[in-house]
Amino acid sequence: MRLRHIEVFHAVMRTGSLSKAAELLCVSQPAVSKVLAHAERSAGLMLFNRVHGRLQPTREAELLFSETQKLQANLDSIRDLARNLALQPEGHLRIGCLPSLGLSVIPSAVEAFRVAYPRVSMRIQTRHTEELLNALLTRELDLAVALSPPARPGIASVELGRTPVVCVGPPADDREDTDDQPTTLQAVVEGDWISIGDADPLGEMIGNALEALGLDGRAPSVEAHTWHVARALAARGIGHALLDELTASSGAEAVSVRPLAPPLSVGVFALWRDGGLSSKAGNAFVDVLRARFA
Template sequence: MRLRNIEIFHAVMRTGSVSGAAEWLHLSQSAASKALAQAEHALGLTLFERVRGRLIATREAEQLFGQTSLLFAQADTVQRMARNLRRTPGGHLRIGCLPSLGIGLMPGAIADFRQRCPGVSVDITTGNGVELAEQCLSLDIDIALVFEQPVSSRLRSTTIGAARAVHLEAGAPAAQGEAEAAVVLATLDRARWIGIGGSDPFAQRIREAWVATDATDDAPEPIAALETRTYAVACALAAQGLGFALVDEFTAAAMGSALRIRPVTPEVSVAVVALQEATAQRSEALVLFLEAVGGRLRQEPAAAAIPK
């Protein structure tokens, strides 16, 4: 089955008729009818039933349409990328990141990057670590910024910095320039903890550190009174006075303006890594972008109450 036959079939499914497909593809109706007949012959399937002058898609056609829709969606992506490259000769970056990093880290990093590379366009998508790793492998994104996690050997993982855990709860934030005393992890009331569920590596690091503070050998893993899958929601729950949250410093800096933010002792941190398909090359723009992210990771968090 040739690409032209697929195009005709897809157009008929989209428009509902051969005449509509012919008009859409700028063909004569006879040429479109011939191409559709060739498609059915090549596949050995009846794609449409002719009923009273109308085309009714068969079950096989409906199933094939799902796949051709994916194919043409990918073609549209290629066209959009080509347009971006024409508009921005300096290049185009497709960046994936965790929502927590997207809120607290990316805005400043992108501002720094745009100062150095104003001609490069940037497309940002968010997702969890597993989703972003898959998008790297399928080359849907150029790079993913995530917390350190086990990855496929088909991915390259580069550490570019670290994120620390901080304690958030309802209350007046510290005065400008005033440092808050650290919260001792072992003394926290687990019944008031707003936890992050799932397999999030940062949340798992917090749970491991909490268990390690217990002197007993068979200390149970702490169980949250409230649980969510996103740090931003945990911050919102804490703001309502429903308990305290342990989140990364970048989410705290972006979401915690009306919350009391304090460091945690012992310090809990996780590496921030850049994932990329193992054989992919890094453009000059991508290298400069990662430098901008690394620079922001080394800076003082925006929440001045969090001391180094």
């Protein structure tokens, strides 16, 4: 079967009719019918039976559909890549970042950047780390900003600076005798504490630090895989959360923030496709970000 055969076959399988498949592919119904018939002759298989005027996939069609879904997904990714390449990002900078950075570092950086480059339009998106990496590879984004992202082939990165890991609790903790006084990892996990899991770089780093101290057996009271949810829970006194200082300072609800002793910190990184940024504006925005941490 040729790629066009697979494309039409998938459209018919997804929509259940020749007319709807034609609408999906933006072609005529006779064209879909002709390609589908050619696909059946080429494969030597009957792919559909007509039952009461409707197309009913054969067992062979269901097996073929299951095996070709990955190929169809790859074709869709290629189309996305081609469309994004056509956007010509020289005068349009597409930036992705973690939600916490979108509320802390990014707004001031965009403000400074717009003073120097008022004619460059910008699009800001907040996504999780893996989504940012995938969007860079498919050229949906020109630049991304994340905390200690994992290495990924095809992605280059530079550390802009570091932000401390802090203990976040309810505002009632913010008393004169404890204000700004360091606490320890052991003190945090021996009380009610809120974990962010270990599925992202920050959570993994905290987990490694606890393991090094022999504290990894301490079960959290609550596990919240979203950093801002962990912060909101801590604000209500449900427990104490270990978060980066940027997230700790970016929420709407009042919290107490205490440093850790010994200190922990996490890197803030700018990321782009391997081979360098494609525009002067992209490099300039990285310089602005770096200045935020200087």
